[in-house]
Amino acid sequence: MRAETPLRSETPLLSVQGLTVTFDGFTAVSELSFDLYEGQTLAIVGESGSGKSVTALSIMRLVTLGTRAKIAEGQIFFRQPDGSTIDLVQADEAELRKIRGNQISMIFQEPLTSLNPVYTAGNQVVEAIRLHQDVTKAEAYQRAFEVFERVRIPEPKKRLKEYPHQMSGGMRQRVMIAMALSCDPTVLIADEPTTALDVTIQAQILGLMRALQDETGAAVIMITHDMGVVAEVADDIVVMRNSKLVETGNVFDIFEKPTAPYTKALLASIPRLGSMTGKSQPERFDLVDMDAPV
Amino acid sequence: MKQIAVRILQAFGLVLAVIVLNFMLVHLAPGDAVDALAGTAGEMSPETTERLRAQYGLDEPVTTQLVTYIGNVLQGDLGVSIGNNNRPVTEMIAERLWPTVLLSITALSFAILVGVFVGTLAARRPESGFSHFTTVFALVGFAMPAFWTGYLLLIVFSAKLGWLPVSGMEDLRFRGGWFAQQWDVAKHLFLPALALGLIYIAAYSRLSRASMLEVLESDYVRTARAKGLGERSVLFKHALRNGVIPIVTVMGLQFGAILSGAILVETVFSWPGVGRLAFEAVVERDTNVLLGVLFLVSLAVIIANFLTDLLYRFIDPRIRVSGSANG
Numbered sequence: 001m002r003a004e005t006p007l008r009s010e011t012p013l014l015s016v017q018g019l020t021v022t023f024d025g026f027t028a029v030s031e032l033s034f035d036l037y038e039g040q041t042l043a044i045v046g047e048s049g050s051g052k053s054v055t056a057l058s059i060m061r062l063v064t065l066g067t068r069a070k071i072a073e074g075q076i077f078f079r080q081p082d083g084s085t086i087d088l089v090q091a092d093e094a095e096l097r098k099i100r101g102n103q104i105s106m107i108f109q110e111p112l113t114s115l116n117p118v119y120t121a122g123n124q125v126v127e128a129i130r131l132h133q134d135v136t137k138a139e140a141y142q143r144a145f146e147v148f149e150r151v152r153i154p155e156p157k158k159r160l161k162e163y164p165h166q167m168s169g170g171m172r173q174r175v176m177i178a179m180a181l182s183c184d185p186t187v188l189i190a191d192e193p194t195t196a197l198d199v200t201i202q203a204q205i206l207g208l209m210r211a212l213q214d215e216t217g218a219a220v221i222m223i224t225h226d227m228g229v230v231a232e233v234a235d236d237i238v239v240m241r242n243s244k245l246v247e248t249g250n251v252f253d254i255f256e257k258p259t260a261p262y263t264k265a266l267l268a269s270i271p272r273l274g275s276m277t278g279k280s281q282p283e284r285f286d287l288v289d290m291d292a293p294v
Numbered sequence: 295m296k297q298i299a300v301r302i303l304q305a306f307g308l309v310l311a312v313i314v315l316n317f318m319l320v321h322l323a324p325g326d327a328v329d330a331l332a333g334t335a336g337e338m339s340p341e342t343t344e345r346l347r348a349q350y351g352l353d354e355p356v357t358t359q360l361v362t363y364i365g366n367v368l369q370g371d372l373g374v375s376i377g378n379n380n381r382p383v384t385e386m387i388a389e390r391l392w393p394t395v396l397l398s399i400t401a402l403s404f405a406i407l408v409g410v411f412v413g414t415l416a417a418r419r420p421e422s423g424f425s426h427f428t429t430v431f432a433l434v435g436f437a438m439p440a441f442w443t444g445y446l447l448l449i450v451f452s453a454k455l456g457w458l459p460v461s462g463m464e465d466l467r468f469r470g471g472w473f474a475q476q477w478d479v480a481k482h483l484f485l486p487a488l489a490l491g492l493i494y495i496a497a498y499s500r501l502s503r504a505s506m507l508e509v510l511e512s513d514y515v516r517t518a519r520a521k522g523l524g525e526r527s528v529l530f531k532h533a534l535r536n537g538v539i540p541i542v543t544v545m546g547l548q549f550g551a552i553l554s555g556a557i558l559v560e561t562v563f564s565w566p567g568v569g570r571l572a573f574e575a576v577v578e579r580d581t582n583v584l585l586g587v588l589f590l591v592s593l594a595v596i597i598a599n600f601l602t603d604l605l606y607r608f609i610d611p612r613i614r615v616s617g618s619a620n621g
């Protein structure tokens with residue numbers, strides 16, 4: 001649990017209300033509601049297929065692009081930096097394009113395939129910067145260089161010119177994080193950013209994300225399988241199962257007194273609360289995971 | 295550098311093998327140029343045919359002829375055409391080369407541009423009527439032989455509508471400036487290029503539809519959208535460059551097929567190219583001309599594959615850059 005939690009502002013930054021997403025009649029997310037507050041971290045946990053990624057993609061409104069998905073019901077209210085509130089479910093593509101990658105950005109579950117293989121890392125980050133900011137190409141490269149430094153990429157100058165296949169998985173995920181942070185978003189959605197990486201790299205990336213959150217003050221939605229990660233980083237937690245909300249609330253409260261049997265079962269599987277003391281990284285623990293690579 | 299040297303050596307071996315194979319095939323067929331000559335001359339005494347065969351070395355064992363031929367080819371000599379008053383074959387081919395190159399390149403570029411564009415649009419909305427139409431069109435287009443399409447186009451656009459010239463590469467009575475002359479060639483080129491290109495438009499639209507459908511589902515396309523890019527940039531900057539990679543591969547492989555298609559189309563449209571030369575050579579049993587054309591075609595295919603490889607490297611950095619820091 002995060003030591004010092006910023007004071008919670010009155011209205012949430014992002015409020016998901018009654019979200020229902022269907023694929024050709026199959027319900028992937030059903031009547032899901034939760035709030036995300038400024039500068040805080042919300043963890044979404046749940047077993048594979050419970051609808052975590054679909055929820056994240058719905059907030060970005062990416063879920064319906066090129067798929068058969070439909071947001072059947074619900075609202076997603078987002079408070080923009082200028083103070084106005086927009087319902088992302090109703091927003092049109094032009095409005096969404098200004099928000100995506102700029103005010104809300106996302107890091108994906110698959111660092112190995114999330115970068116375009118035919119363009120350099122620098123090119124792809126610069127593209128995001130130039131899309132949302134009125135800067136010259138040279139200035140954009142300078143910013144990309146800075147953000148590479150911020151995500152602790154060694155030899156940023158060299159890395160800018162490299163293609164994704166020349167980088168390790170952890171490095172590619174750092175590039176993705178750099179891209180996501182390049183326009184100083186107020187919300188960062190991280191969809192299991194470390195699942196595909198090996199354990200030491202996982203710890204590095206998680207550590208990096210925590211440090212970056214403290215530096216940037218962005219609110220984070222952290223999707224994870226790992227209750228240890230939740231204990232480490234989250235303020236609030238949303239537990240999902242079979243497309244539905246099981247329970248939500250403050251991490252302290254839920255860890256102390258889980259009401260739902262499913263949450264109890266999840267928590268029982270953590271070795272011991274406080275077992276993290278003196279350890280540099282959380283214990284990895286997988287939920288019932290049917291899709292995970294062997 | 296070493297890689298390139300190896301490739302060139304391989305190509306050389308391949309050309310040699312192709313020459314031998316062609317030579318054997320052509321010489322397996324009964325009859326030779328002298329027979330054909332005798333046929334056109336009406337009557338020819340056995341003494342005369344014997345003398346002619348000795349003159350062209352046709353009386354020697356096939357292996358000896360082959361060795362002589364390879365030796366000559368290596369020195370750039372493709373022999374003479376027996377049916378055409380001993381004209382050097384290289385000269386005859388050189389004269390016909392440009393029309394064929396023009397026809398093939400036009401047909402190919404046409405096919406790629408239209409095919410990829412249509413396929414990409416179809417992949418954008420795979421369930422749309424347009425998308426289903428392209429699938430049907432691809433099947434039909436693929437099933438129509440080029441000479442048949444050629445005749446069909448000829449009948450409709452030249453004979454019935456009279457919009458375009460019927461045959462040849464230029465109007466023989468043509469008088470006018472350089473630009474007008476190019477325009478005249480372009481008009482003659484249009485139908486043959488369309489006839490030749492149609493099959494490949496079908497093939498490329500089908501291929502690029504499939505390839506783009508796959509690419510559009512990829513994670514990096516989702517990333518591009520997550521950045522806030524519009525659909526046009528997503529499609530043409532992020533998806534297309536990946537989507538054309540398989541097309542480039544097929545393009546290299548199909549170049550030979552385009553050339554053989556050109557032979558048919560050139561015959562239909564009396565296009566004065568290498569294809570028609572080959573056709574005439576077959577009729578006249580003009581072995582050297584036929585072998586020369588076959589040699590040239592295989593050389594062209596090998597060169598095309600080499601160029602394809604270069605293009606491939608240009609498009610896909612994963613092939614271009616060797617040392618990788620993966621781990």
Ligand SMILES: Nc1ncnc2c1ncn2[C@@H]1O[C@H](COP(=O)(O)OP(=O)(O)OP(=O)(O)O)[C@@H](O)[C@H]1O
Pocket residue numbers: 023028046047048049050051052053054055067068109291
């Ligand atoms: N494009 C799609 N088309 C059809 N069904 C989909 C699609 N994407 C997701 N689904 C379905 O929606 C459900 C929720 O999937 P989702 O990816 O949100 O799970 P998840 O909680 O993120 O799981 P994981 O932990 O494995 O990432 C699954 O049953 C999945 O099969």
Ligand SMILES: [Mg+2]
Pocket residue numbers: 052053054109191192
């Ligand atoms: Mg997921």
